[in-house]
Amino acid sequence: VSVLYCEELPFIMLNVLSALGSAAYKTAAWTGLAAGTEQPPYPVASPLRKIDDVTDTANVEAIAEDVFKAGMDMLRDPAWSIVDFRDPDAADGGDLFLYTKPHVGPFNFAKATMSLRDCSVEKILAVMHSDDPADRKRCSADLSGFEIFARPTPTTNIQRVEYWAPPPVASRDFCFLVGRKYDEEEDTTFIFGCSVDCAQCPKSGRAGVVRGSCMWMWEMTPIGPNTIVTYVSCLNPRGWTPTFVVGWLKTEIAKELIASRHLLYGLEFQVEKITVEDMGLTMEQIESEKAAMREAGAEVDPS
Numbered sequence: 001v002s003v004l005y006c007e008e009l010p011f012i013m014l015n016v017l018s019a020l021g022s023a024a025y026k027t028a029a030w031t032g033l034a035a036g037t038e039q040p041p042y043p044v045a046s047p048l049r050k051i052d053d054v055t056d057t058a059n060v061e062a063i064a065e066d067v068f069k070a071g072m073d074m075l076r077d078p079a080w081s082i083v084d085f086r087d088p089d090a091a092d093g094g095d096l097f098l099y100t101k102p103h104v105g106p107f108n109f110a111k112a113t114m115s116l117r118d119c120s121v122e123k124i125l126a127v128m129h130s131d132d133p134a135d136r137k138r139c140s141a142d143l144s145g146f147e148i149f150a151r152p153t154p155t156t157n158i159q160r161v162e163y164w165a166p167p168p169v170a171s172r173d174f175c176f177l178v179g180r181k182y183d184e185e186e187d188t189t190f191i192f193g194c195s196v197d198c199a200q201c202p203k204s205g206r207a208g209v210v211r212g213s214c215m216w217m218w219e220m221t222p223i224g225p226n227t228i229v230t231y232v233s234c235l236n237p238r239g240w241t242p243t244f245v246v247g248w249l250k251t252e253i254a255k256e257l258i259a260s261r262h263l264l265y266g267l268e269f270q271v272e273k274i275t276v277e278d279m280g281l282t283m284e285q286i287e288s289e290k291a292a293m294r295e296a297g298a299e300v301d302p303s
Contacts, residue, residue, distance in 0.1 A: 038105035042070040043194050044215035044234055045107075051177065051198040054150040054158060064156050064179040067194040071217030074232050077101065080111050088258065093117065096257060110253050111232045119227050119264050121189050121220045128260050129191055129218075139259040141271040142252060144171065149201050155180045159193075160201050162209065164273065170239055172212040175201035192217040210239035231257070 039045035049063045080099040087094035099111035116124060130136060133146040145162030152158065162173040176193040183190070195213035203211050216233040231253070255271065262269040 040104045040107050040234055042074065042215050042234055043067050044070075044213050044236065046213070048195055048197040048213060049177075051158070051196050051200075054152045054198070054200050057153050060152040060156055060177065063177055063194075063196065064153075064192075067177065067215065068179060068181060068190065068192055068217075070194075070215060071190070071192045071232070074109075074215070074234060075217055075219060075230065080109075085254070087114075089261070094258075094261070096254065096261075098254060105236075106238070107234050107236045109232070109234055111230070112253055112257055113228070113230045114257060114261065115223075116227045116229060116261060116264055118225050120225075121222055121227055123264065124220060124227055124229065125189070125191070127264055139263055139271065140252070140256050141273045145173065145204065149198075158196070158198055158201055160204075162204055166273070170208045170210045171204070171206070172237055172239075173204045173209050174212055174214055176214075186221065188219060188221045190217060190219055210237070212237045212239075 043049050043063065043066050049066070051060060051063065054060065079101040081101060083098040083100055085096075085098045087096040089096075094114070096112060096114040099113075101109045101111075103109065127135070128139070131148060133143075136146050137143050140163075142164045143161070144164045145160065148157050148159045150158045156177060156179045159176050159178055160173060161176060162171060164171050174195055175198050177196045177198070178191070178193040181190045181192075182188070192215075194215040203209070212235065214233060214235045216231070219230040221228045233253070259269055259271050
């Protein structure tokens with residue numbers, strides 16, 4: 001797609017900092033995620049739910065139902081607090097709001113809401129939840145792999161998703177069981193997913209890729225010709241993850257939502273990767289951290 005650079009994205013990168021705050025982000029304290037073994041009361045907690053046979057529809061449907069219930073619980077949790085963030089498209093009616101809540105052990109939480117003008121749920125699904133990897137990558141510079149391995153039931157699939165991360169942090173991949181539900185009474189569509197342990201969903205063949213775990217949900221409700229969209233997620237990147245990357249991961253949510261909105265509205269935009277140098281880190285800091293990681297026996301992206 002031939003597009004123009006979207007100047008709003010650096011603004012987002014510097015301001016959508018969630019609960020970490022700008023000081024932690026800009027100085028990039030190399031302390032990693034919160035330690036401890038505490039886990040959330042969701043199916044994303046270890047050990048992950050297991051799918052030994054994708055044709056075992058009873059097991060798949062039971063897991064999907066548990067994920068849906070957990071997603072609804074996360075969606076309605078009163079603990080969410082709004083993040084200090086201004087939608088870069090606010091002058092044109094943009095109303096993207098971001099929220100966070102306290103982490104649980106290594107699990108971090110994010111929430112976003114926005115309205116999409118003159119967009120039906122069907123149009124949003126076709127653009128933001130396409131089965132085509134090329135469509136998915138149009139709104140994300142960091143999506144490096146997407147494949148659906150199985151469709152156990154008409155409303156579920158098992159997919160592997162891989163995301164690039166700024167070196168020296170390793171890329172992440174995920175194996176998701178994804179489901180879809182429609183609440184006729186509320187006229188609301190839900191798309192939800194959760195990491196699972198599935199033999200038919202192999203890990204990335206590339207060296208240095210860490211398998212993370214995540215649970216997420218989309219809620220889409222039409223209001224006249226518009227649709228109100230809410231997204232929530234609970235993420236454990238696993239592996240070594242410096243503090244600044246937690247903030248970066250959350251900024252990616254805002255970036256993808258804004259890119260998706262521009263695509264739905266037929267506006268020109270461009271997505272691009274952000275390096276640790278763009279985050280204000282010096283090469284000396286990066287090389288020092290790489291050396292410390294190697295001494296600790298951790299995998300380091302050689303690039």
